[in-house]
Amino acid sequence: MSKIVLSFVFTMLCQGLHVDIKNMCPRSDKFCVKVKLNPSESYELDRNVTYPHQKVTFSGSRVYAIPGHFFFVFPNVRFLTMNRCNVRNLEEADFMGAENLVRLEMWKNQIRELPRDLFSGCRNLEWLDLSSNQIKTLHPHSFHGLRRLRKLLLFRNQIHTLPPILFRDLVALETVHLEDNRIEILEENIFIANSRLGIVRIRNNRLKVVHPSIFLSMRNLYWLDLSRNYFDEIQTNTLDTLHINDGMVKKCFINGKIRNLHADNNEIQSLYIRDLTNTQEIHISRNKLYDLSSIHGAKHLSKLDASQNKLGLLNSLDFSQMADLMYLNLSNTDLILPGKNAFARLTNLATLDLSHNQMRELPPDLLTPLRNLRELHLDYNKLTQVNYSNLRDSSPALKYLGLHGNNWRCSYLRDLVEYMDRNGISVSKGIYDDSVGGTHNVAGINCTLL
Ligand SMILES: *[C@@H]1O[C@H](CO)[C@@H](O)[C@H](O)[C@H]1NC(C)=O
Ligand SMILES: *[C@@H]1O[C@H](CO)[C@@H](O)[C@H](O)[C@H]1NC(C)=O
């Protein structure tokens, strides 16, 4: 297809090359050039003229393909940008002479296919951005020869299949972005040659299985995003951050350390982190955890969102080592009665959410150790009273106390709210009114007269 187009325009002379150095490039950068080509103009450049520029940006051009002889006319080009240029086809010949090319950006075009050996002339390419195209088919040798490539961006395409040897030459690869495609399978050895790979993003694809050895064998993996896929089990080695939100994961196994785990909205029953020493955040809301025993040794945890699980009881050990915890969300976890020393070590806790549970009472000194508490959510339980007489002294920083949806008697609640008012602790955004909508309330918080 592009051959036909090229031979058709071959007879036309190229007058369309418009060089506009001043507008696009920093004044100081004399090697930078902006090129504008219009669709009626030739795509075949005149080989007799050469330009010394190192950076070329096509902008506002509908060129359909890389103009013929481009790298002969711009032999020094290191950075080529052709975003939103309607490019449809790429062929190996397009990159003849592209030895100096370091960075190629072609996002938001209409490229459908990457044929074999496409980039084999691009020995120095380090950065390749083909995101937001319509790539469906990748040849096993599409990336053949890219031994210096560090960053590969293929997100927002229509890729279903990654041939097993696709990344075999990419020995310098550090980052790969494959999110928003339709990938169903990751071959066991897909990243075997990419020992420097640190960032892998495959969010929002259709992975049904993630073979355990893929990520277990990666030594430099730092950031892995596999959210929004369909697999039910994931195993990794040490890494910094793992995202597996919004999936169908039942079992998550980290055979090393992890700093941040984002695993909301799965079916996790089984969580294992071999070494918890540098774990700082665990987001595991909306799962099927029955207890927190697997993370109770997380000494440096600062954020734990375990809301919407089936915890029921809190073990007295659960938070006994988490002296750094600042945020704890146990909303909607079927809590009935936390043990009286459950929060004894949480002297740094600033936010505690115990809402949407079945608590009828709180153990008397439960909140006393929480010296740095700023926000406490007790809404939607079955409380009739809380021991607040000492609250201002024990938690001097408290700013908000959520009390909605409990079994307060109005007379009790009135005293409680008064205490909070006096001490500058806000309880509700509602307005004080004794009978809003026919129900009884104090400061907008429902209560009963009897
Ligand atoms: C390019 O140079 C060759 C040889 O110097 C000449 O024959 C040809 O006409 C030139 N082409 C153009 C388009 O000027
Ligand atoms: C706790 O989690 C619930 C449900 O997941 C969420 O709606 C709520 O905003 C969280 N609470 C805080 C204080 O962040």
Ligand SMILES: *[C@@H]1O[C@H](CO)[C@@H](O)[C@H](O)[C@H]1NC(C)=O
């Ligand atoms: C309320 O708390 C204080 C101090 O924390 C304690 O001395 C007292 O016994 C508690 N009262 C009740 C009724 O639990």
Ligand SMILES: *[C@@H]1O[C@H](CO)[C@@H](O)[C@H](O)[C@H]1NC(C)=O
């Ligand atoms: C208070 O009670 C009324 C009537 O039962 C109900 O419609 C409303 O949602 C309650 N408000 C809160 C904040 O729970």
